Amino acid sequence: MTLNQKEKLLFSSEYNKGAVSHAYIVEGAKGVGKLDFALYAASVLMCERADKPCGVCPQCRKVLEKAHPDMWILGVEKACVVADARRIIKDAHLVPNDGEKKVYIIANADKMNRQTQNAMLKILEEPPAPVVFFLLTERKDMLLATVRSRCRTVALAGMEESEILDILRKKYPRKSEQTLAEVTRLCGRSIGEAEELLGKDSIAEMNRASEFVKSYFGDTDRYSLYVSVLKGKQKRESNQLFLALVHGAFADILRIKCGVARCNVLSVQDAAVYARKKTRRSIAACIKTVEEACAAIGANGNYTAVMSEMLIKLGTERNN
Numbered sequence: 001m002t003l004n005q006k007e008k009l010l011f012s013s014e015y016n017k018g019a020v021s022h023a024y025i026v027e028g029a030k031g032v033g034k035l036d037f038a039l040y041a042a043s044v045l046m047c048e049r050a051d052k053p054c055g056v057c058p059q060c061r062k063v064l065e066k067a068h069p070d071m072w073i074l075g076v077e078k079a080c081v082v083a084d085a086r087r088i089i090k091d092a093h094l095v096p097n098d099g100e101k102k103v104y105i106i107a108n109a110d111k112m113n114r115q116t117q118n119a120m121l122k123i124l125e126e127p128p129a130p131v132v133f134f135l136l137t138e139r140k141d142m143l144l145a146t147v148r149s150r151c152r153t154v155a156l157a158g159m160e161e162s163e164i165l166d167i168l169r170k171k172y173p174r175k176s177e178q179t180l181a182e183v184t185r186l187c188g189r190s191i192g193e194a195e196e197l198l199g200k201d202s203i204a205e206m207n208r209a210s211e212f213v214k215s216y217f218g219d220t221d222r223y224s225l226y227v228s229v230l231k232g233k234q235k236r237e238s239n240q241l242f243l244a245l246v247h248g249a250f251a252d253i254l255r256i257k258c259g260v261a262r263c264n265v266l267s268v269q270d271a272a273v274y275a276r277k278k279t280r281r282s283i284a285a286c287i288k289t290v291e292e293a294c295a296a297i298g299a300n301g302n303y304t305a306v307m308s309e310m311l312i313k314l315g316t317e318r319n320n
Contacts, residue, residue, distance in 0.1 A: 003033040003191070004156050008040050011154070015044050015052065021152040023124055023133040025109070027140045028156030031192020035073075037156060038105045038134040039063055042071055045101040045132060059099055069097040072104045075136075079111035085119035092123055092131045102131045109135035110142035117144045124150040158189030168194060182206055186245070186265060205238050209245035213266070217274045222315050229307055239297050239307075247290040254283045282317050289313040 014020050024041070026034045043053030043063045053060050062068035072088065074080050088104055096102050106112075112120070124133065124147065135151060137143065165184045172180065175198065186206070187194035196202065208228075215225050248265035255261075257275040261268055275283070293310040297303065 003159065004037050007037060007154055007156060011037075011041050012044055012052070020045070020132065022127045022131060023135070023151040025135045025137060025140055025143065025148065025151045025153045026156065027137055027153060029158060029188045029190045029193065030138060031187075031190040031194070031196060032156045032158045033190075033192070034136040034156060035105070035107060037154065038103075038136060039066075041132075041134065042068070042103045042105070045103060046070070046099050062098075068099075068103075070099055070102045073107065074105070075107040075109065075111070079108055079113075080106055080116055081113075082116050082119050085116050085123075088120070089123045092128055096130055100130060102128075103134070104131070105134045105136065107136045110137040110139045112143075114144065117147050121146055121150070159191055161185070161189065164189070164191050164194050167191060168198070171195075172198060179203060185263065185267075186248070188264070202241060205241045206245060209242050209249060209265070212242075212246060213249045213274070214270075216314065216318065217277055222318075225315075226308075226311050229311060230304060239303055240294070243290060243294045243297060247287060247294060250283060250287045250290060253278070254280065254287060257283060285317050286314055289317070 011020075026037055028034050040053065043055065043060045046059040046063050046068060047053045048057040048059050053063075055061075055064070059068070063071060066073060072091070074084055074088075092102060092104070121144075123131070127133070133151070135143070135147070140148060140153060161184050164187060165180060168175070168180045168184065169177075179198075183194050183197045183206075186197055197206070212225070212229060215228060220228075245265055249271075252263040252266045252271045253274045255263065256268065256271040257278075257280050263271050266274075278286075289310055293306050296306040
C-alpha cells in the first residue's frame, strides 16, 4: 500500500512525457504525506536508472536519506525568511553538484510572510533549467496569488479510512477497536494525524469531548457539566484539541440535522440521536460559541475564563 500512489504515478507520467513543472504546490492536511510525495518526486528527478525511481541507486538513497547535495529541505523547524529566500536564489544559479537537477523543498510554505514570498517570486518567475521547487502547505490560499500562479498544484487527499484502519490495526494491536475506529474517523484521511491522535493525551481528550457532548445532550445538571470541563489544569494543546473535537461533534450533529449522513467525530447513530433534540438554529449557535472559544484559547486567553463563558452560552442554548 503506497501513500498517495495516484499522485505519485501522475508525477512519474509527467516526467516521462517531459512535462514536469519548475514549481509545485503540494497541498494537504497535516500528516497526509506532503514531504513523502516531495521526496518521491525528487527521487524521480535524480534517479540514475531507466525505471525511476529505483530506490536503490546512490542518487535515490541520498534523496531518501535527505542527504543529497542538490536537494534542500527548509521550513521544517521554523518558517523560511527573506534570508533563506536569498540563499536559495544564490544557490539555484549554481550548477548541480551530483546530478542533472536541483530540488528545493519548502515545508510550511504558507507560514512564510509576505516579504519572503515576494523574495521567492524572482526565482519562481525565472528559474534556471535544472531547478524544481516543491512548496508544501496545508492551506494554499495562504500563499500569495502571484506565487500560486507560478506553480502547479498537487492536492493530496490522503488515504481511505479503511486503509488507515487496516494500518493502525497491524501497527497498534494492543489498542482497542473502538479507539482505532474513533481515531480513523477523526484523522481526516491522514495516517500521520491518526498516529498522533493515538498519543495518550489525544485519547484522553477524545474521551473527554465525547463525555461532554453526551452529558450536554443528556440529563446531567449544569453544575456537574461545568465541573467536568473546568476541573484540573490542562495543557494548552490539550485544550485546543478538546475544543476542536467538541466543535467537530456539533458540526456532525448539524450535518445530520441537514440530512447529510457523514460524521467526522461522532458516530452517525449518536449524532442522529442528538440532532433530534435541537433545532438547526440552536446547533448552529453552539458551533459559533465553540468557535469563539477556540479563537480565544488560540490567542492565549485564560482557560478558566474562556471555558466559563463558553459553558454559560451553551447552557443558555441547552435550555432553549
